[in-house]
Amino acid sequence: QHGKLYHKLDEKAASDYITTIPILAEKLGGSPADWDIREVGDGNLNYVYIVVGPRGSFILKQALPYVRCVGESWPMTLERAYFEAKALRKEFEVAPEYVPEVYYFDHPMAAIAMRYLEPPHIILRKGLIDGIVYPRLAEHISDFMSKTLFYTSLLALDTHRHKEAAAQSYANMEMCRLTEQVIFTEPYMEAANNHWTSPQLDQDARAVREDIELKVEVAELKAKFCERTQALVHGDLHTGSVMVTETSTKVIDPEFSFYGPMAFDVGAFIANLFLAFFSQDGHSVTEGARDNYKKWILQTVSDVWSLFVAKFKAEWDKSWDHAGYAYLPAVYNTPAARTLSQMRFIEDLFVDMLGFAACKMIRRIVGIAHVEDMESIADAAKRAVCERKALSYVESLPSLDGPA
Amino acid sequence: QHGKLYHKLDEKAASDYITTIPILAEKLGGSPADWDIREVGDGNLNYVYIVVGPRGSFILKQALPYVRCVGESWPMTLERAYFEAKALRKEFEVAPEYVPEVYYFDHPMAAIAMRYLEPPHIILRKGLIDGIVYPRLAEHISDFMSKTLFYTSLLALDTHRHKEAAAQSYANMEMCRLTEQVIFTEPYMEAANNHWTSPQLDQDARAVREDIELKVEVAELKAKFCERTQALVHGDLHTGSVMVTETSTKVIDPEFSFYGPMAFDVGAFIANLFLAFFSQDGHSVTEGARDNYKKWILQTVSDVWSLFVAKFKAEWDKSWDHAGYAYLPAVYNTPAARTLSQMRFIEDLFVDMLGFAACKMIRRIVGIAHVEDMESIADAAKRAVCERKALSYVESLPSLDGPA
Ligand SMILES: Nc1ncnc2c1ncn2[C@@H]1O[C@H](COP(=O)(O)OP(=O)(O)O)[C@@H](O)[C@H]1O
Ligand SMILES: Nc1ncnc2c1ncn2[C@@H]1O[C@H](COP(=O)(O)OP(=O)(O)O)[C@@H](O)[C@H]1O
Ligand SMILES: [Mg+2]
Ligand SMILES: [Mg+2]
Ligand SMILES: [Mg+2]
Ligand SMILES: [Mg+2]
Ligand SMILES: [Mg+2]
Numbered sequence: 119q120h121g122k123l124y125h126k127l128d129e130k131a132a133s134d135y136i137t138t139i140p141i142l143a144e145k146l147g148g149s150p151a152d153w154d155i156r157e158v159g160d161g162n163l164n165y166v167y168i169v170v171g172p173r174g175s176f177i178l179k180q181a182l183p184y185v186r187c188v189g190e191s192w193p194m195t196l197e198r199a200y201f202e203a204k205a206l207r208k209e210f211e212v213a214p215e216y217v218p219e220v221y222y223f224d225h226p227m228a229a230i231a232m233r234y235l236e237p238p239h240i241i242l243r244k245g246l247i248d249g250i251v252y253p254r255l256a257e258h259i260s261d262f263m264s265k266t267l268f269y270t271s272l273l274a275l276d277t278h279r280h281k282e283a284a285a286q287s288y289a290n291m292e293m294c295r296l297t298e299q300v301i302f303t304e305p306y307m308e309a310a311n312n313h314w315t316s317p318q319l320d321q322d323a324r325a326v327r328e329d330i331e332l333k334v335e336v337a338e339l340k341a342k343f344c345e346r347t348q349a350l351v352h353g354d355l356h357t358g359s360v361m362v363t364e365t366s367t368k369v370i371d372p373e374f375s376f377y378g379p380m381a382f383d384v385g386a387f388i389a390n391l392f393l394a395f396f397s398q399d400g401h402s403v404t405e406g407a408r409d410n411y412k413k414w415i416l417q418t419v420s421d422v423w424s425l426f427v428a429k430f431k432a433e434w435d436k437s438w439d440h441a442g443y444a445y446l447p448a449v450y451n452t453p454a455a456r457t458l459s460q461m462r463f464i465e466d467l468f469v470d471m472l473g474f475a476a477c478k479m480i481r482r483i484v485g486i487a488h489v490e491d492m493e494s495i496a497d498a499a500k501r502a503v504c505e506r507k508a509l510s511y512v513e514s515l516p517s518l519d520g521p522a
Numbered sequence: 523q524h525g526k527l528y529h530k531l532d533e534k535a536a537s538d539y540i541t542t543i544p545i546l547a548e549k550l551g552g553s554p555a556d557w558d559i560r561e562v563g564d565g566n567l568n569y570v571y572i573v574v575g576p577r578g579s580f581i582l583k584q585a586l587p588y589v590r591c592v593g594e595s596w597p598m599t600l601e602r603a604y605f606e607a608k609a610l611r612k613e614f615e616v617a618p619e620y621v622p623e624v625y626y627f628d629h630p631m632a633a634i635a636m637r638y639l640e641p642p643h644i645i646l647r648k649g650l651i652d653g654i655v656y657p658r659l660a661e662h663i664s665d666f667m668s669k670t671l672f673y674t675s676l677l678a679l680d681t682h683r684h685k686e687a688a689a690q691s692y693a694n695m696e697m698c699r700l701t702e703q704v705i706f707t708e709p710y711m712e713a714a715n716n717h718w719t720s721p722q723l724d725q726d727a728r729a730v731r732e733d734i735e736l737k738v739e740v741a742e743l744k745a746k747f748c749e750r751t752q753a754l755v756h757g758d759l760h761t762g763s764v765m766v767t768e769t770s771t772k773v774i775d776p777e778f779s780f781y782g783p784m785a786f787d788v789g790a791f792i793a794n795l796f797l798a799f800f801s802q803d804g805h806s807v808t809e810g811a812r813d814n815y816k817k818w819i820l821q822t823v824s825d826v827w828s829l830f831v832a833k834f835k836a837e838w839d840k841s842w843d844h845a846g847y848a849y850l851p852a853v854y855n856t857p858a859a860r861t862l863s864q865m866r867f868i869e870d871l872f873v874d875m876l877g878f879a880a881c882k883m884i885r886r887i888v889g890i891a892h893v894e895d896m897e898s899i900a901d902a903a904k905r906a907v908c909e910r911k912a913l914s915y916v917e918s919l920p921s922l923d924g925p926a
Pocket of ligand 5: 566762763775
């Protein structure tokens with residue numbers, strides 16, 4: 119679908135391109151001379167332009183056929199833009215409050231035009247580093263996750279639609295393979311991509327590579343990642359994929375989306391809250407200055423999970439009588455059967471969620487891609503203390519204790 | 523792919539059809555007048571012709587666009603023949619000793635020509651009813667299962683090939699939906715299709731429908747069936763899908779094949795051995811006449827599992843260094859890591875295997891399709907005793923005890 123029809127946009131080329139797409143040009147109003155186009159991509163992979171005209175604005179995001187931060191030596195499929203657009207639309211369908219609307223998708227150009235999340239929206243990760251409280255965050259993100267996961271699963275769909283959706287999502291396999299590599303594989307072996315605060319964490323990184331029990335647990339989580347087509351997951355739901363204000367929460371960047379285990383998204387988000395938590399001592403200018411903020415983060419972790427459970431169950435309770443094929447009403451036909459079904463479902467999700475959260479934390483400390491929460495702590499010794507606390511916490515998670 | 527190009531074969535039409543397919547006509551030799559064509563399908567779904575000529579022979583199996591034993595009121599996709607042919611070929615590739623070779627597949631006609639498994643091959647279920655010992659059975663079937671399951675999983679494949687194979691198998695979803703319905707749903711609700719030895723088992727059938735703990739376990743197994751794309755499973759591996767002599771074991775009829783949990787096949791086979799076991803008292807002409815045979819069946823159950831484990835591990839051990847993507851050698855790089863990985867993998871498989879076996883046994887006693895092992899016990903009271911013992915055994919399986 120790409121080939122000759124693809125060309126990489128810069129500011130000028132973007133302007134020319136927009137003139138060829140009437141619905142985009144009209145959204146902006148005026149003429150190209152009136153348009154302000156600025157590249158703002160801070161991600162590792164893609165170009166993102168803010169485009170503002172006299173009448174309106176949008177974001178134009180374009181995929182490159184390679185990893186932006188590495189260069190052409192690491193090729194990467196343009197098809198990810200297709201899966202991103204598709205996921206954004208599906209998410210918008212079931213949880214419109216939390217997703218920028220897609221205005222236009224150009225498959226050959228691997229380009230998505232979507233709503234510009236105007237200031238004061240900022241990337242959540244930056245807000246967490248700056249110690250900003252988001253009072254609605256837990257409520258919003260749990261709402262987003264419960265709706266997107268529930269309504270794309272067999273709890274809401276019949277077998278036919280579920281299998282079809284899962285089969286279609288398979289084509290995003292290059293992105294899945296990348297996740298497998300950087301999350302479930304490389305942190306547990308000697309890999310050129312790996313790095314960590316050295317020499318402080320040399321021993322810790324080695325301990326991860328040599329922890330047999332951990333590696334076997336990770337294999338089981340990887341199998342769930344690779345084999346369990348439970349729901350349409352975002353696939354990259356860290357705090358850098360969420361834009362916020364005090365009253366608004368928007369999820370962007372689902373280019374890794376695929377049919378996978380629900381717990382992968384929930385675990386990703388919680389892991390990144392934990393990383394934010396453990397990084398706070400590195401940002402505290404005076405002893406104890408971030409103590410209240412740390413409490414708020416922990417409360418948010420707890421709220422995200424408990425609100426997710428409550429909201430997920432609420433969707434489920436609404437759906438019993440026109441349910442998907444997982445729990446047919448004629449079989450799960452008593453309050454006791456329904457309560458027990460939900461309890462078991464959530465218990466399993468909890469264990470997997472902790473497991474995925476653990477993988478996500480580990481890889482951000484000893485793997486290829488670290489988080490700004492930690493990286494922005496300039497003093498390596500101080501950073502290492504924060505990172506080690508995060509790693510120790512991971513080891514205490516019950517999902518990593520071996521079989522129950 | 524079907525439509526106008528499909529027509530249903532009878533003996534005469536089959537003969538005409540074969541004359542149009544040179545490689546089949548040549549295999550038979552002579553001319554149509556010399557060919558012996560006989561319908562032998564004892565299955566519920568399809569027509570099966572034995573075709574014998576002066577030079578050679580084959581089986582011609584054709585799918586109907588409806589369920590044979592019900593009629594046109596229950597339509598069923600012809601596409602199942604495509605998946606059967608594809609699975610037979612894949613199984614033949616990795617375990618040729620145990621699968622009839624496919625000579626020809628005609629997609630529009632939904633017809634497969636395959637090796638005729640000549641007498642004394644009989645359907646295993648019939649041999650078990652007749653009390654015949656098959657000394658090689660456990661060894662052969664465990665070999666078949668270990669190879670077909672291992673070599674189509676991420677233990678042997680890379681992500682790309684595995685996901686592609688799984689995505690392709692999704693199109694057999696009508697067959698999966700049927701399995702969901704008759705195995706994981708109907709036995710647990712009041713359904714017109716259900717029947718049982720009545721009135722003797724009325725209470726037992728009701729107990730199944732009202733056992734909340736059981737139904738919640740079944741939901742978890744159903745989720746694995748629907749969502750876990752672990753390996754290419756046969757999908758219908760009961761003792762009626764195996765043809766045997768004392769020295770030969772051949773698996774036929776994989777029209778339900780899809781990417782699913784390995785444990786589904788192993789559980790299906792073991793369940794049907796258990797049903798054979800519990801039916802023996804109904805076939806015993808004198809008290810105790812089948813005692814030795816019952817011992818042999820139980821020994822076979824045990825051997826099937828332990829040989830499966832041994833053979834599966836042996837394939838795995840051969841593959842560590844050119845392995846699939848599940849357990850990369852650089853991560854699972856010590857004997858201890860490898861041993862623990864295998865142990866956990868097999869433990870999980872064991873629990874799921876028992877769970878699927880339980881579902882399979884239950885559905886054969888209170889669901890739509892029963893087994894000849896039990897049905898051939900003419901005395902209903904006697905049959906009910908056998909069936910109740912099987913049901914009680916199911917309830918004792920550890921996988922149905924709730925969470926570990
Ligand atoms: N809809 C949007 N509105 C405002 N800013 C956006 C929007 N989408 C992306 N951005 C900005 O661009 C950055 C990179 O976008 P992202 O989709 O995460 O790209 P990548 O896939 O390269 O990580 C975001 O961190 C954010 O600052
Ligand atoms: N390759 C074969 N060689 C000999 N007999 C066969 C062969 N395939 C099928 N049969 C006979 O036909 C019957 C039905 O075949 P099967 O493939 O199980 O059809 P169905 O899908 O309708 O159950 C088998 O029970 C067996 O008796
Ligand atoms: Mg991003
Ligand atoms: Mg991205
Ligand atoms: Mg059959
Ligand atoms: Mg069949
Ligand atoms: Mg359980």
